[in-house]
Every structure is written in structure tokens, then in C-alpha cells.
Amino acid sequence: MSLPIQAEKVGTLPYSALASPETNKKRGFRRLMLCIGILIVVHAFTSIDCCKEYLRSIYRKRENEQLCSQYDVLIPDNPLWKTVGDSIGTEEFKGRAVDWLSGAIRVPTESYDDLGPISEDPRWQTFGQFHDYLTKAFPLVHSTLSLTKINNYSLLYQWTGTDSSLKPVLLAAHQDVVPVEPRTATEWSYPPYSGHFDGTRIWGRGASDDKSGLIGLLSAIEILLEGGFEPERTFVLAFGCDEEASGHFGAQQLAKAMLEIYGRNGFAFIVDEGGDISEHYGTVFAAPGVAEKGYLDLRVDVTSPGGHSSIPPTHTSIGILSRLLVEFENNPFPVEMSTNSVFYGTLQCYAGYGKTIPSNLRKAIVRSAYSKKALKRLSDMLFMNPANVALVGTTRAIDLIQGGVKSNALPEQAYAVVNHRVSTLSSVAEVIERDTDTLKALAGTFNLTFISFGETISDAEAPRAYGSLIFSDAFNNSLAPAPVTPTSGSKARAYELLSGTIQATYNAHRGLEHDSHNIVVAPAMPAGNTDTRYYWDLSDGQILRYNHRNSIAFKNMASGVHTVDENLPIDALLEMIRFFTTLILNTSESRRV
């Protein structure tokens, strides 16, 4: 169909080429006048304020979409969504939800860094009580889903779908909570394991992190089962028992079991705890975590000759170690705003949709996409805040130190542990290399033999050798940065489905028009790690750290996560339950993931 037009176009070429110079001049003049005319009209039009506003709004809208793409609202076709959704709004259901979460808080499933093997350490037994509680609280879940206990205390449920050709989806949460510091127990407004409900909030350790996620998920499934729902797709639930410690007894074992049952990339996608709903620059954003930083606990060991403290050398092991640590603090990792960072994606969404974002910040974000100078200006603005530095760069913090045994003996040995959170744009190897470079010269100055992860960096030979400096992995728990979950393009289908579900949930929970856009979904860089650090092989990079916890509902009161007065507004729990029902219904129906 388009061929004849092309032929015509080609046909006109020889004509203009053959035209005499004089006709060309005349035509040129006419064109010039026409252009000037058009310019005058356009100028008149754009100088009327309302037209200007109109044009700007069209331009702005297009620009916003380019900055931060948003997806359609996804409303489950299943009529159950409405019936179940209506029931979530009732007083009766509110009571059930309170009981479900309070009961879970009352079983203190604390996890400790020094937990011994499950067969030896009696502290694990609390998890058995927690399982008994779940069995009683969610009868339909336990009579319908199959449950396998992995390494005694981690829970692996399978809710088998009717269509085995659909890839299963993994929904994760953790059972354990960080211990309550005994010295602060009296500072709590309500006893930390009371699960007290004051009419608005549920109080206690785990109320937010992460018993709300686990209970929200089981509640959603229980009420879907009550409504007679049978999923087409298989859903798997994995609840670890030591996320707040190492994950060695829980998620790591769950990962092994799931890899055996479901295979590599056996899941369409994975949803675990993570980003929440909060307000930025006058706009409500949902922030699914799409990456996770890496981790390294570097152990720095210094040894030097001992001896009697009455004839001291100029420097002892402790003195040398101190000097080395000062060198670390004086040389932080450089941080640079990269357009490849997840935080940059978040910023683009702020620029696109933040109603009250300062115009200089917005301009810097928009221009930084093509101007190095603007990118630099953006870095300068944002990196004054250490929290922003931590979102992009590798961070280093000296968290442990140990040395010496007696006040009158020279310390033969001293060590420190330096915690690193590795940027998603870097690697553990790069971090080790930089740390090694940072201390290399000083090791020479102090005449130390320097061995970094088994490699001899400098060998101070006798008689010069005074002692040694050794780098190693303190707890053998280093972790590479997680693969970044795609948020645009054809691989972003899980993200798209999550985005649509977030919007549908948000609207339904507030009685807003179903397919209107009231919340902006922005990819986010979470501050910490989750159990998903063991789940990379289980999906093709499709990990979403999000459970729709509405931080705005806390109303200026801290959530108390990992500290005193942990709590959760009941409305936030109800919205999480609504989110999981919507997610399950949409995912069960979907043929796109």
C-alpha cells in the first residue's frame, strides 16, 4: 500500500532538481514569508496563558511518561474479588484480622546470631509453638495446601493450581523477629509480645516486620478458600525461620528444597517483604524493591611481637590497627550518580510525578539524562544526605573491634570487623581490591607482611618484618549484589502485573474509581537484605520485594521496626490482605507471566 506514494516522491525529485535558479529564488521568498507568518501565529497562541498551560501540560505528560513508565490498572476478572473485597471492609473481618496478627505476635519467635543447630539449641522450640498457632488460626489453608517442614522449622506450602502448564509463583515471608533488647522492654508502650490492639494499632515485636506479611498472606488465602476459590496457577509459600540472623537454617535450606522440586527458574516470579507505600513531594508512591546490595564483613587482623608492657615499642598491634582503621574512614568509597542505578530510576519517577518537587531538582533530574554537568549537579544536591549515598554507593562501617588480653602485656593480636554494603554497580571483588589498595602503603610503613584473602600483597622480609596484616571474610557470609529486576521492556511482565495489582488494591481500598491512577509505582532500592538472597536461581531475575504496607497510615509515628514500640495500624493490615487477594487472583488468571 505504501509503495505508490514512495514512487511518487521519488518522481518529484528530478523536477526540483531541474528547476531554474530564478523560480527557486521566488519559491524561497514565498516560503520565508510563510514561515514568518506561522511563527507570528504560534507566538500569539502561546503567549495566551491558558494555551501556554495547555501546551505545557501536554508536553509535561509526555515527558513524565518517558521519565517513569506506568502500567495499566489490573482488576481481577474473578467476581470473587468483589465479594472478598467487600468483606474486608466489615467490622467483623477487622476483628478476625486483629486476632490473626495479635495471636502471631504472642509467640515470640526471636532469632539470634548465635543460634546453634536445631537439634541442640532449645531456643528453636518456640517455632514449633508458632506452627501450632498457624494450624489452628488458618484451618482451610492447612486442610487445602500441602505443607512440608524444611529443616524442622521452615515452612513450605504448595497450593496446587488446576493448570499445570502455568509456572508457579513464590510468595515469601519470614516467621522470626529480632529479639527485644531486655533493657528496653520497659520502654514499650505495651509489652512487646502482648499483641495489644488499641482500636487503631496492633502493638508488638513483628507487628510490621514481618508477621504482618506472613499473616497477611495466610489471611488472604484463608478468605479466598472460604469463598471457594481454586487457583489455576500453583502458588508456593516459603516462610524462613532466621531471616533476621543469617538465613542459614531457614531460607538457605528452603532454597535447596525448592530448587530440587521446582527447578532452576522454576517460578514465574517471587514476591517477598520489602518496599512500601509512602509520600514523596506531595505524591503517593509504591516502591517495590527491585535490587539488593551486596554484603561483606571484612576481618582485619594485625599481629606483632608481644612482650612486657614496661618496654613498649613505638606501636602496638592495637595502635597499628587503629591507624589502619582511621585510614579507612579517611578514604570512603567514592560515590557517583549513575544513570544505571536503581535510585536514578526512583528519582525519575519523583521528577515525573512528584507534585511539589523543587523545580531545580526536577530540572537537574530531567537534564541529567543527557548532560554530564546536570548529572554532577544532581549528585552534589543529593549526596549531602548520607541516606542517599547509601542507596547508590558502597558503604563501609567499622562495627567490631577486639585486641589485647591484659593491661600489662603487649597485645600480640588485634582485629576489627568492617561491614560493607556493596553497590549494585560494584562487586565483592572490587571492594576487596579497593580496601587492599587503601591500606597497602601503611602496611609498608609499619613493616607488616600483608596478606589479603590468601594473596600476599607485600612481603616485609626479616629483619624488617615486624608483624602481619591479614584480610579475610569474618563470617563467610559475603554476598554479591542481587540481579536487578527488569522494570521496562518485555522482561518486565512480573513488574507490570505487580504495578497493576498495586493500583487496583489502592483504589479498591479507598473506594476510588477502579481504573483511575492514584498511586505511582516507582522501582526502589531497599536498604537491607531479605531471604531472597538465597532465591536467585529460582526465577529468571524476577524478584519483587514488596508487600503493600502503607507507611502513610502510621501518621508520623515510627513503625518501631527493629526497635521499641513496633506496631501496625489495623487499616494497613487490612490493605495488605486486600493486596494479597488481588495479587493471587490476577496472577492466577494471568497468561502473561
Ligand SMILES: *[C@@H]1O[C@H](CO)[C@@H](O)[C@H](O)[C@H]1NC(C)=O
Ligand atoms: C527435626 O526433624 C527430624 C526429621 O523429621 C526429626 O527426626 C528430629 O527429631 C527433628 N528435630 C527437632 C529438634 O525437632
Ligand SMILES: *[C@@H]1O[C@H](CO)[C@@H](O)[C@H](O)[C@H]1NC(C)=O
Ligand atoms: C620499618 O623498617 C625500617 C627498616 O628496618 C625501619 O627503618 C623503620 O623504622 C621501620 N618502621 C616501623 C614503623 O617500625
Ligand SMILES: *[C@@H]1O[C@H](CO)[C@@H](O)[C@H](O)[C@H]1NC(C)=O
Ligand atoms: C571461612 O572459610 C574459610 C575457608 O573456607 C575457613 O578457613 C574459615 O575458618 C571460615 N571462617 C568461619 C568464621 O567460618
Ligand SMILES: CC(=O)N[C@H]1CO[C@H](CO)[C@@H](O)[C@@H]1O
Ligand atoms: C480486568 C483485568 O484487566 N483483569 C486482569 C487481571 O489480571 C489478569 C492477569 O494479568 C488478567 O488476565 C485479567 O484480565
Ligand SMILES: [Zn+2]
Ligand atoms: Zn523482615
